[in-house]
Amino acid sequence: MGWFDVPDPLIPGLIAQHGRNQADKPALLCGERRLTWREFDRATNQVANGLLAAGFGPRARVAVLMANSTGMAELLFGCGKARLSVVPINLSVTDAAVAAMIRDSGAAAVAASGEHCARLDALVAAGELPGSLVKIGIDAPADRWIDYERWRDAQDTAPPPHAVSPDDECNIIYSSGTTGLPKGIVHSHRCRMHWAVDVGLALRYHSGAVTLCSLGLYSNISWVAMLSTILVGGTIVVMPSFSPAGFVEIVERHGVTHGGFVPVQLQRLLELPATQTQRITTLQAIMCCGSPLAPALKRATRDRLRCELIELYGLTEGIVTTLAPEDFDRRLESVGKPIPGQELRLVGDDDREAPPGVPGEIVGHGRLVMEGYHNRAEATREATWTDERGRRWLRTGDIGRLDDEGFLYVVDRKKDMILSGGQNIYPADIE
Numbered sequence: 001m002g003w004f005d006v007p008d009p010l011i012p013g014l015i016a017q018h019g020r021n022q023a024d025k026p027a028l029l030c031g032e033r034r035l036t037w038r039e040f041d042r043a044t045n046q047v048a049n050g051l052l053a054a055g056f057g058p059r060a061r062v063a064v065l066m067a068n069s070t071g072m073a074e075l076l077f078g079c080g081k082a083r084l085s086v087v088p089i090n091l092s093v094t095d096a097a098v099a100a101m102i103r104d105s106g107a108a109a110v111a112a113s114g115e116h117c118a119r120l121d122a123l124v125a126a127g128e129l130p131g132s133l134v135k136i137g138i139d140a141p142a143d144r145w146i147d148y149e150r151w152r153d154a155q156d157t158a159p160p161p162h163a164v165s166p167d168d169e170c171n172i173i174y175s176s177g178t179t180g181l182p183k184g185i186v187h188s189h190r191c192r193m194h195w196a197v198d199v200g201l202a203l204r205y206h207s208g209a210v211t212l213c214s215l216g217l218y219s220n221i222s223w224v225a226m227l228s229t230i231l232v233g234g235t236i237v238v239m240p241s242f243s244p245a246g247f248v249e250i251v252e253r254h255g256v257t258h259g260g261f262v263p264v265q266l267q268r269l270l271e272l273p274a275t276q277t278q279r280i281t282t283l284q285a286i287m288c289c290g291s292p293l294a295p296a297l298k299r300a301t302r303d304r305l306r307c308e309l310i311e312l313y314g315l316t317e318g319i320v321t322t323l324a325p326e327d328f329d330r331r332l333e334s335v336g337k338p339i340p341g342q343e344l345r346l347v348g349d350d351d352r353e354a355p356p357g358v359p360g361e362i363v364g365h366g367r368l369v370m371e372g373y374h375n376r377a378e379a380t381r382e383a384t385w386t387d388e389r390g391r392r393w394l395r396t397g398d399i400g401r402l403d404d405e406g407f408l409y410v411v412d413r414k415k416d417m418i419l420s421g422g423q424n425i426y427p428a429d430i431e
Helices: 011-021 037-053 070-081 095-105 115-125 148-153 189-202 220-232 244-254 263-270 295-305 377-382
Strands: 026-030 033-036 061-065 085-088 109-113 134-138 169-176 182-188 210-213 235-238 258-261 285-288 308-315 318-323 342-347 360-366 384-386 392-402 408-413 418-420 423-425
Touching (some): 011 189, 033 037, 189 220, 189 318, 220 285, 285 295, 318 342
Parallel strands (some): 026 235, 061 109, 285 308
Antiparallel strands (some): 392 408, 418 423
């Protein structure tokens, strides 16, 4: 193999590289727990080797129902090193939805923490989940669960023997559809690496980044922050649960520079006295997404926190636009333009491209688009628009308009959906 034949890097390989090249630099912080890149690399190797030793082969799936912790991060990325697909589950959904997602994914193992272990035990006892599930837990019942830390520490720290392929499935992230039924969004390792590179550049990540993850690590917003930080070899700071005062304290203590947020978090931060937010001096660029960001809140956040605020529009399924800091003041109500490598169009109800100036459904094309919905071929087809060249575009279900410079404005939701705290809620979920 010549130097020009070296395969493109993937996230598992980047973790290993940072473990060698910046071994003593902090990689992951959560409360009093601190892991260097060497320690994070070895811990993810141990998770991978433990799963392989348990007989799980490539494309097997591990569901994760855990509160934020360093152990959760180790599991999320350790699965990738073993060529297993990880299925992170939103902690706030109902027990019935948890069971439906695990069944649909075909997960053969589940990792959980604390009270969520009891949730899963109850679902197994009720016949909603198979008793054959391998259960790995943090703060779990000793008689029914494998203790995560003892299990991990018993494994080899050497890299697992099987190289990860770009086409290997990296994760399935569930997001409700208009019927409220869970749909599993599949990303390959190649796609996730593209998310790291393309979005990381747009969000101004660099090797000195100290990134705060204050939302659940199951969220794609957190995945974007973690992937971007792994790309550049920065430091991930995991917040077990968000509070405005806790945010200020963590930013001060760790010198946080980056992070991903939803609008309700920014609103709560602005409710703090100005004397508290004045203590924040290290933030450089933060991202907000998940629901529309009101222009007044957008400007007030930028001015109060004295950093670049980058609004991101996109779906877990793909397509991303950002409002760059350079365009912030003159296009405040916009969600920006597609990041390099992404394209968007607007299409009408007749499935033809909308004329200039006319609103239409936002469709996107690019290398961030999902592989498809797991076990939902019809839903994948419904989410696809095909152009005149036969290329597949992702339907967003959102109505937008473009101005004369190509800036996108989201004007309505085509789907019958309510947004609350960055989470999608549908009438069927409420019922």
